[in-house]
Amino acid sequence: MRTHSEKNPVHLSVLINGFVILWLLMAAFPFLWTVWGSFKVELDFFSIANWTNALTGENTQRTHEGAFTAAAYEGAWLQEEFWLAAINTAIVCVSVVVISLTFGTLGAYALSRSTHKYTFWLLITALIFRAMPPVTLVAGYLLPFFEWNLWGHLSTSIIVLVAINQPFTLWMLHSFFQKIPKDLDESAKVDGCNQFQAFWHVIIPVMWPGVITTGLFSFLLAYNDFAVTAMLLAKENHTMVPKIASFLGTTQTEGNVMFAVASVVSATAPLFILIMFFQRQIVAGLTQGAVKG
Amino acid sequence: MKHRTFFWFILPTALSMLVFIAMPIVSVVTQSVYTPHEAVLVETESCGPFGCSKETVIDQAATKSLREAEPLGRFVGLEIYLDRGHLAVDEVAQAWRDSEGISEFISELNNLPFYRAMGFTLTYTFTVAPLMLLLGFLIAVSVNRLNRYLKGLVIFFSLLPMIVSPLIGSLVLFWMVDSRGILGTFLQWVAGDPDLSVKASTSLTWVMLIVYGVWHAAPFSFIVFYAGLQTLPGDLLESAQIDGANRWQRTWHIVVPHLLPLVTFVALIQLMDNFRVFEPIVGFNSEAHATSLSWFIFNDLGGETRLLSSASATSVLTIIGVAILLAPVLVRTWRDYQRKG
Numbered sequence: 001m002r003t004h005s006e007k008n009p010v011h012l013s014v015l016i017n018g019f020v021i022l023w024l025l026m027a028a029f030p031f032l033w034t035v036w037g038s039f040k041v042e043l044d045f046f047s048i049a050n051w052t053n054a055l056t057g058e059n060t061q062r063t064h065e066g067a068f069t070a071a072a073y074e075g076a077w078l079q080e081e082f083w084l085a086a087i088n089t090a091i092v093c094v095s096v097v098v099i100s101l102t103f104g105t106l107g108a109y110a111l112s113r114s115t116h117k118y119t120f121w122l123l124i125t126a127l128i129f130r131a132m133p134p135v136t137l138v139a140g141y142l143l144p145f146f147e148w149n150l151w152g153h154l155s156t157s158i159i160v161l162v163a164i165n166q167p168f169t170l171w172m173l174h175s176f177f178q179k180i181p182k183d184l185d186e187s188a189k190v191d192g193c194n195q196f197q198a199f200w201h202v203i204i205p206v207m208w209p210g211v212i213t214t215g216l217f218s219f220l221l222a223y224n225d226f227a228v229t230a231m232l233l234a235k236e237n238h239t240m241v242p243k244i245a246s247f248l249g250t251t252q253t254e255g256n257v258m259f260a261v262a263s264v265v266s267a268t269a270p271l272f273i274l275i276m277f278f279q280r281q282i283v284a285g286l287t288q289g290a291v292k293g
Numbered sequence: 294m295k296h297r298t299f300f301w302f303i304l305p306t307a308l309s310m311l312v313f314i315a316m317p318i319v320s321v322v323t324q325s326v327y328t329p330h331e332a333v334l335v336e337t338e339s340c341g342p343f344g345c346s347k348e349t350v351i352d353q354a355a356t357k358s359l360r361e362a363e364p365l366g367r368f369v370g371l372e373i374y375l376d377r378g379h380l381a382v383d384e385v386a387q388a389w390r391d392s393e394g395i396s397e398f399i400s401e402l403n404n405l406p407f408y409r410a411m412g413f414t415l416t417y418t419f420t421v422a423p424l425m426l427l428l429g430f431l432i433a434v435s436v437n438r439l440n441r442y443l444k445g446l447v448i449f450f451s452l453l454p455m456i457v458s459p460l461i462g463s464l465v466l467f468w469m470v471d472s473r474g475i476l477g478t479f480l481q482w483v484a485g486d487p488d489l490s491v492k493a494s495t496s497l498t499w500v501m502l503i504v505y506g507v508w509h510a511a512p513f514s515f516i517v518f519y520a521g522l523q524t525l526p527g528d529l530l531e532s533a534q535i536d537g538a539n540r541w542q543r544t545w546h547i548v549v550p551h552l553l554p555l556v557t558f559v560a561l562i563q564l565m566d567n568f569r570v571f572e573p574i575v576g577f578n579s580e581a582h583a584t585s586l587s588w589f590i591f592n593d594l595g596g597e598t599r600l601l602s603s604a605s606a607t608s609v610l611t612i613i614g615v616a617i618l619l620a621p622v623l624v625r626t627w628r629d630y631q632r633k634g
Binding site: 133134 | 294295296298299302303305306307309310312313314315316317318319320321324364365431432435436438439445447448449450451452453454456457458459460461464465466468469471473474475478508512513516517520540565568569571572575578587590591593594595599601604605608609611612615616618619622623626627630
């Protein structure tokens with residue numbers, strides 16, 4: 001667009017740059033502030049006396065002999081066993097991604113290659129399922145899971161998250177598969193492959209970008225889930241997000257805000273790294289459904 | 294593809310969706326028309342030195358065995374849907390008869406938990422969507438004029454609010470806007486009121502939740518619109534410029550119509566997703582001022598006594614709401630499909 005328009009007048013450039021800077025502040029500052037504050041004591045991060053205490057760390061200096069302290073991290077990770085939640089999250093995320101992609105690529109491949117009418121109805125059903133808020137399904141899980149002693153285990157939550165993830169995975173992979181010409185598997189079949197061999201040896205190797213993008217979104221869904229993991233996991237199996245919620249305290253139990261601050265920062269760090277490495281794929285995934293429609 | 298091959302390919306995904314999405318829906322609908330058995334009462338006569346007295350006590354053993362034999366409970370039909378915690382038909386009828394005007398009726402409705410949750414959910418859904426579209430569009434147009442290096446940087450930071458878990462995102466904002474936090478202090482200074490507290494006021498809580506919603510969702514529309522801007526018809530813009538169209542005319546007559554299909558796409562997805570607003574209510578600890586349908590379900594399920602029937606009834610009502618919002622998407626998909634043949 002730039003190449004076609006005349007040079008921006010000065011006031012417009014100032015306006016635009018100002019707006020971009022404002023947005024950058026809005027997007028990034030809350031996170032930077034929380035990272036900074038997580039190394040202070042509660043009296044500094046939530047300062048009644050003077051907000052600049054959060055910058056100088058006056059109370060932190062008094063109690064910890066230094067403007068920064070890792071006390072909140074120590075409390076959350078060691079005392080409250082946030083490390084266990086981190087391991088649980090890792091197990092859940094890796095399993096969900098692997099199983100989702102396995103189920104999803106098989107299903108989406110079939111949907112993209114079959115010309116029968118039922119493929120459309122399957123995709124529509126998946127779309128309807130995609131719209132279901134997960135929390136509405138939770139009430140349906142509890143009774144049977146209690147009856148059959150399935151409640152509380154990581155494996156139960158994993159398979160539930162995989163299922164909730166399937167509609168989205170199917171749609172995204174379906175649109176990636178459709179971009180791969182059908183001649184490719186036809187010629188493989190002429191060479192003597194059966195359908196599965198054509199899928200495995202010919203299509204999947206060219207599908208990697210699509211699989212990685214979809215995998216990222218499956219990962220995010222599992223990583224960020226609160227409703228399912230909070231309701232279906234026993235306390236000792238909690239993943240990071242429900243664990244953070246438990247630091248907040250309820251009307252019955254007292255929470256510890258600084259533990260929550262430290263664990264929020266800890267849980268955001270992996271996402272930060274994820275964007276750093278996969279920015280291009282995330283953007284591709286977001287625009288996938290949109291630009292073609 | 295042969296039906297047989299298709300079947301084996303689709304089996305794992307179809308089975309997982311059938312067992313963990315379709316069947317739970319059936320189970321939720323069933324649970325919503327049952328309620329747990331009431332305690333079995335027995336009348337016992339206890340005789341002491343001063344005569345006999347009758348007393349009614351709960352027969353724990355019988356209650357337990359009855360509840361275990363029929364975990365679903367007893368059939369009550371639509372009773373739960375119509376009770377005070379949900380559609381509250383009697384209360385609504387009463388309020389309709391008693392109230393003088395429409396505003397009084399609405400404030401009466403606001404006292405009923407279900408309608409209060411519904412009110413916030415709908416307000417949130419329909420204010421966040423247009424605001425995030427607008428903000429996303431402005432960011433996309435602005436960023437599109439930056440140089441390549443800066444674009445990458447802005448996109449990098451823009452993804453953060455969208456990608457973090459809603460609970461984490463809302464907590465990060467909540468701590469800042471706390472009356473002892475940096476934004477809270479700033480707002481007190483702006484308003485000139487040292488006692489101002491966002492979380493103590495209903496209207497400010499609503500504003501805060503909506504601001505969070507826009508903050509969380511704007512990156513999505515930004516990215517989609519930004520991608521759309523890359524496919525702008527350059528020659529059309531150029532000829533418009535030669536014909537003397539100024540910047541605003543070009544934006545309004547070429548850029549906006551070019552992005553319009555994307556606007557519908559983003560808006561439809563947003564309506565569906567914002568309707569399930571839930572984590573921010575937990576993060577902002579705002580249940581005293583704003584609740585949503587999803588939070589309602591979560592709250593019923595999370596308590597000491599899990600109110601399965603009540604949660605199920607709310608779930609069914611939420612699903613109906615989602616279905617209404619989904620209808621335009623389905624119609625659109627159907628048309629697309631027809632067009633492609």
